[in-house]
Amino acid sequence: MRPATLTINLNHLRHNYALLETKAKDAQIMAVVKANAYGHGLVPVSKVLYQQGCRSFAVTDAEEGSQLRLHLPKDAAIILFSGVFDAADAKLCSEFQLTPTITTQDQLNLLTEQLFTGFVWLKVDTGMHRLGALEAQxxxxxxxxHPRIELAGIMSHLACADTPEHPLNAQQIKSFQSLKEQLPAPLYSLFNSAGLIALSEQIDTQIMRPGIALYGIEPIAGQTLGLKAVAQLSSQVMQVRDIQQGESVSYAASWVAPHNMRIAVVALGYADGLPRLLSNQGEAGVNGHLLPIVGRVCMDYCMLAIEEHQVSIGDKVVFFGAGDNQPKANQVAAKCQTIAYELLTGLGSRLQRQYIGEKS
Ligand SMILES: Cc1ncc(COP(=O)(O)O)c(C=O)c1O
Structure with missing residues (x-):
């Protein structure tokens, strides 16, 4: 079996959830588990969070929601951030007791036409100008x-929460405050991970919506909370080879050995989600050392320059993870001009997924 592996540490997930609960004080937590729990596995992640006391789970759509419902008890609310797209989605909401968000009258109509009975969240735009009702009132x-539909709460989303000093945050908070005063609802929710950490003191809301922080990624650069990375991307050395000075490695011969040396061929490539942009600039942890990726990252392989270190066939190679001398997902993403969200959600489906820490 290919050794390319995504290891999910459920104890780290428990640690992060507990830390975020403390930061949320009296507010509840809606765990954002959309996009297959940011690549970590919708069902195992959600089951652990349920066991930790979480009772609200946000997914993207009715398909993800109905899949999750099969594994969570009835007292767990499953919220659809994208609401319903068509009549089939509205039917799934009824069948699986899902809680769609609503941003348009059309979405409400789809639900009522399918005789949906249950809760909905109203999603309002306060300045991000993505989804969100414009005619909130x-x-x-x-x-x-509507006699069969009940309002669970009103939510909005901040565009710049990871830059707490950005003036748009104050504007959005002000606008949400005025909505709160005009529109009664059982719950109000405004904050993602970064907002929960940096802005949630500024307005009273009853439910926080962290995603990325649950997975152990620090949401605000330079503000370390002590989260633990949940995912580790690793594989193994398949071959160790001698390369003579002047010989090139991988496609397009983009890297040429500056002197006689050894390289390690590793079974992980861009089809596993290792960004090709790491060619000639990424690193991986092997036996406690960071070794540079040399040459182009291929579909199934990449190569590391070994220099003076001791590296053998079968050695574990970590591309990102929580350990010392392992790259962090945020750093890897930054090297590729992207964010950890994209790196994590882009991990290949063919990776072996291993769960460590007691499963629920
Ligand atoms: C509406 C909404 N709330 C909360 C989140 C969670 O954000 P984060 O992962 O930054 O905590 C997201 C994620 O994109 C979102 O779309």
């Missing part, structure tokens, strides 16, 4: 007027 009134 009208939609709020339509929900309130």
């Amino acid at each position: 009208t939609l709020h009134a339509a929900i309130q007027a």
Whole structure:
């Protein structure tokens, strides 16, 4: 079996959840587990969080929601951040007791036409200008007027929470405050991971929506909370080879050995989610040392320059993880001009996924 592995440490997930619960003080937590729990596995992650006391789970759509419902008890709310796209989605909401968000009258109509009975969240735009009801009052009134539909809460999303001093945060908080005063609801929610950490003192909200922090990625650069990375991407050395000075490695001969040396061929490539942008600039941890990726990252392999270190066939190679002398997902993403969210959600489906720490 190919050794390319994503190891998910469920104890780290428990640690992060507990830390975020402390930061949330009296507010509840809606765990954002959309996009297959940011690549970590929707079901195992959600089951652990349920066991830790979480009762609200946010997924993308009805398909993810109905899959999750099969594994979570009835008292867990499953919220669809993208709401319903069509009648089939609305049917799934009824069948699997899902809680869609609503941003348009059309979405409400789809639900009522399918005789949906249950809770919805109203999602309002306060300045991000992505999803979110523009006619919040009208939609709020339509929900309130409907005999079979109940309002669970009102949510909005900040565009710049990871830059707490950005002026748009204050504007959005102000706008959400005025919505709170106009539109009654059982719960209000505004903050993702970064907002929970840096901005949640500024307005009273009852439920926080962390995603990335649950997975152990520090959401604000330079503000370390003590989160633990949940995912480790690793593989093994398949071959150790001698390369003479002047010989090149991998496609396009983009790297040429500056002197006689050894390289390690590792069974992990871009089809596993290792970004090709790491060619000639990434690193990986082997036996406690960081070794540079040399040459182009291939579909199934990449190569490391060994220099003076002791490296053998079968040695474990870590591309990101929580340990010392292992690259961090945030650093890897930054090298590729992206964010850890994209790196994690882009991990290949063919990776072996191993769960460590007691499974629920
Ligand atoms: C509406 C909404 N709330 C919360 C989150 C969680 O954000 P984060 O992963 O930054 O905590 C997301 C993620 O994109 C989102 O779309």
